[in-house]
Amino acid sequence: MTRSRARALLGLHAFQFLLVLPTTVIVAVVLASGAVGMDHPSVNFGTVFTWVVWWGTLLVSFVILGRAWCLVCPLGAIGEWVQRLSLWWRSSAGAGLGLRWPKRLRNLWPATALFVVFIFLDNAYGMSNSPRLTAGLIAVLALGAAWVDFVFERRAFCRYVCPLTAFIGLNALVSAFELRGRDPDVCRDRCATKDCFRGNRRHWGCPMSEFPGGAMDTNLYCILCTECVKSCPHGNIALRWRPPGRDLWAMRKPRTDGAFAAVIVLALATVVPFVMVAFLPRARSVLSGLLPAGTPPNDPPRLVAAALLFAIGAGATLGLVWIWSCLSRAAAGDRTVATRTLFTRYAYALIPIGLSKFLVDLLDHALRTWGALSDVTRALLLDFPLNRVMPDRLTVVHLLAPTSVYVLQVALLLAGLVLSLNAMHRISLRVSRDHRAAFASFLPMAGLALVLSLVSIWTLGMGLV
Ligand code: SF4
Numbered sequence: 166m167t168r169s170r171a172r173a174l175l176g177l178h179a180f181q182f183l184l185v186l187p188t189t190v191i192v193a194v195v196l197a198s199g200a201v202g203m204d205h206p207s208v209n210f211g212t213v214f215t216w217v218v219w220w221g222t223l224l225v226s227f228v229i230l231g232r233a234w235c236l237v238c239p240l241g242a243i244g245e246w247v248q249r250l251s252l253w254w255r256s257s258a259g260a261g262l263g264l265r266w267p268k269r270l271r272n273l274w275p276a277t278a279l280f281v282v283f284i285f286l287d288n289a290y291g292m293s294n295s296p297r298l299t300a301g302l303i304a305v306l307a308l309g310a311a312w313v314d315f316v317f318e319r320r321a322f323c324r325y326v327c328p329l330t331a332f333i334g335l336n337a338l339v340s341a342f343e344l345r346g347r348d349p350d351v352c353r354d355r356c357a358t359k360d361c362f363r364g365n366r367r368h369w370g371c372p373m374s375e376f377p378g379g380a381m382d383t384n385l386y387c388i389l390c391t392e393c394v395k396s397c398p399h400g401n402i403a404l405r406w407r408p409p410g411r412d413l414w415a416m417r418k419p420r421t422d423g424a425f426a427a428v429i430v431l432a433l434a435t436v437v438p439f440v441m442v443a444f445l446p447r448a449r450s451v452l453s454g455l456l457p458a459g460t461p462p463n464d465p466p467r468l469v470a471a472a473l474l475f476a477i478g479a480g481a482t483l484g485l486v487w488i489w490s491c492l493s494r495a496a497a498g499d500r501t502v503a504t505r506t507l508f509t510r511y512a513y514a515l516i517p518i519g520l521s522k523f524l525v526d527l528l529d530h531a532l533r534t535w536g537a538l539s540d541v542t543r544a545l546l547l548d549f550p551l552n553r554v555m556p557d558r559l560t561v562v563h564l565l566a567p568t569s570v571y572v573l574q575v576a577l578l579l580a581g582l583v584l585s586l587n588a589m590h591r592i593s594l595r596v597s598r599d600h601r602a603a604f605a606s607f608l609p610m611a612g613l614a615l616v617l618s619l620v621s622i623w624t625l626g627m628g629l630v
């Protein structure tokens with residue numbers, strides 16, 4: 166596609182709506198089949214589609230296109246349609262109350278807490294193995310988005326509430342694509358209206374409350390809706406390639422809430438699975454002497470053991486990154502750089518290690534369950550959209566032997582480690598001007614990154630035993 170055609174496509178008023186429309190239909194089918202279809206995860210279209218196709222596409226998209234899922238997500242779009250009373254056109258009167266989001270909550274803390282709850286529900290109650298819970302989750306998110314965006318201005322739900330926003334936004338920093346202002350001088354000296362943020366008579370301002378012509382210097386919140394491409398009167402917004410992960414080291418003001426969220430996402434990918442594999446059976450048997458037993462998933466000893474191990478895994482990861490930031494500071498010998506600064510900077514550099522672990526978990530899942538996709542689609546078509554028919558046989562396709570999958574997984578984890586080390590090295594040069602001090606600051610954190618990757622390699626290897 167030529168550059169001018171691509172620009173014309175991005176400039177279409179209904180660009181986002183045309184992309185959201187098919188995903189809205191698919192999510193409606195997923196919802197129906199999850200709610201009333203076969204209550205079995207392997208033969209239900211809703212669970213297979215959500216946890217293999219959607220989750221897989223989401224993880225892979227981070228690497229190339231950042232928050233591209235948010236561009237086509239119907240849940241966020243529903244909130245926006247309710248608020249604006251329009252599908253894409255600029256309407257003068259909407260239904261929303263347009264309140265400003267509370268100042269104290271303009272951060273990633275609530276979304277990080279909700280992401281922990283989301284992952285815990287999956288681990289404790291097997292959400293991804295339950296069509297009903299999967300449908301319930303989608304319904305709750307859709308209603309939540311509609312309500313929050315009805316009360317508050319712009320996409321408050323997508324920016325501050327969605328349980329996936331911290332996870333998606335932080336991983337989008339790794340992307341090889343970015344949307345930014347082209348020429349800062351034009352924005353500063355020749356643009357009085359700042360339409361990319363405020364909007365104008367024909368176009369909306371940024372729905373994510375970002376200012377792409379100014380303060381926005383990362384992919385954290387940009388959902389690639391292209392509204393600013395259309396609203397900028399100077400054609401000064403560009404979608405361009407960049408070195409993958411550039412935001413990790415080049416962001417101007419890394420924030421503590423983002424750094425904390427980055428470490429929590431890292432913990433949920435690496436240390437928490439390790440702790441669960443190593444200690445869950447023992448912790449459960451200790452607690453079964455103290456608590457009444459139940460039937461899974463409502464088994465109090467198992468639920469309490471999982472909650473405790475989650476807290477221990479997350480706390481241990483935060484502690485490790487903090488202690489290694491102290492070591493980094495001591496090794497560099499630069500008293501002018503605070504430990505908190507190093508923690509905040511280096512936490513972002515650890516993101517590729519968590520992302521690669523999420524990707525390798527998916528790889529194993531997809532290579533085993535990919536064959537089920539045609540079975541569930543066949544089952545769905547036989548009884549559309551209720552999906553109450555069991556296919557006569559289920560295909561289990563092992564596309565690769567477990568050891569070959571393991572080799573691929575290790576290679577992917579090492580790629581994440583390399584990306585992380587590259588970001589750490591560049592950060593160390595930003596934090597310390599002196600090259601020797603920068604290298605001394607880099608070494609301890611590089612050691613921690615290596616240990617975390619080895620923890621993941623060990624945890625995956627346990628599945629082979
Ligand atoms: S509207 Fe365009 S020129 Fe003006 S600040 Fe935004 S990106 Fe820059």
Ligand code: SF4
Binds near residue numbers: 381389390392394
């Ligand atoms: S910066 Fe532009 S593309 Fe990104 S969310 Fe805002 S309006 Fe959409």
